[in-house]
Amino acid sequence: MGKIIGRTVLVVGASSGIGAEVARRLAPGGNRLVVVARRAPELASVAETVRAAGGTCLDIAADALDPGAAADVVASAVTTYGSVDIALLNAGQGPDMAMDDVSTDDVARIMALNYDVVVNYLVPLIEQMKKQPHGGLIAHTNSLAGLMGIPRQGPYSAAKAAARTLIDAARVELAPQGIRFTTIHPGFVATDRVGADGLPKPFQISQERAARYVIRALEKEPANSYFPWTTATLVRALRILPAPLSSLVLRAMAAR
């Protein structure tokens, strides 16, 4: 059994991939899960698995692009379980998108899918956690792509970078009120949806391994968590190399 015990945990983006795996793994230990995504049947199946493993689970089909729906989810979690101790904001999507083949609408859509979805939960969660004597933890599944502009993922990199900096500011401002923030930066993870996008994925790890890293971050609450170490080291090296050199490496990596 892990170290997260008897807590109310909200996972936004829990119908598949990393979020579903995290929810399933937090089921033991008397945790109360609130799982959210748009696809109700997939979500119901995750909720069933959580209940079968001994956890309590509320599943809510809601679109994180809708600020009213996000506020309602937080309110429902509080009505049902009394508080939100941990929130994992995991909804996001990073399709292959080359800059010579995008529309302004494409870029705006990716910004909404990876930045607005965070803001829409951040605001009601902060409001709620300010009232809780113990504060709370808000974690965001960002990406190593949020640390630099990755070719063919430019709009996604930009949206994740925006979420990272917003959370950096919130972390400093809200520490005195007991609200903690953890930004989680996975490298490539073999989830169903990213499997078919045709992008090269060096050092890709399994969804199960990624969920273990995410849960460790929820337990230890670092400001930032980076994994796996191979991709994290590669990104760190690319960020300190002179631009012509890093561009060469990135161009080679992005080639089909």
Ligand SMILES: NC(=O)c1ccc[n+]([C@@H]2O[C@H](COP(=O)([O-])OP(=O)(O)OC[C@H]3O[C@@H](n4cnc5c(N)ncnc54)[C@H](OP(=O)(O)O)[C@@H]3O)[C@@H](O)[C@H]2O)c1
């Ligand atoms: N896989 C990777 O290589 C990788 C690497 C770095 C970071 N990440 C990040 O990890 C997170 C999870 O991705 P994943 O790979 O596990 O993919 P995934 O299986 O597609 O998971 C994304 C989850 O977010 C939900 N979601 C998406 N848009 C939503 C919306 N508007 N409202 C509510 N829920 C929404 C999806 O459910 P519904 O479609 O049912 O709504 C799904 O449950 C994402 O933030 C992604 O950017 C992934």
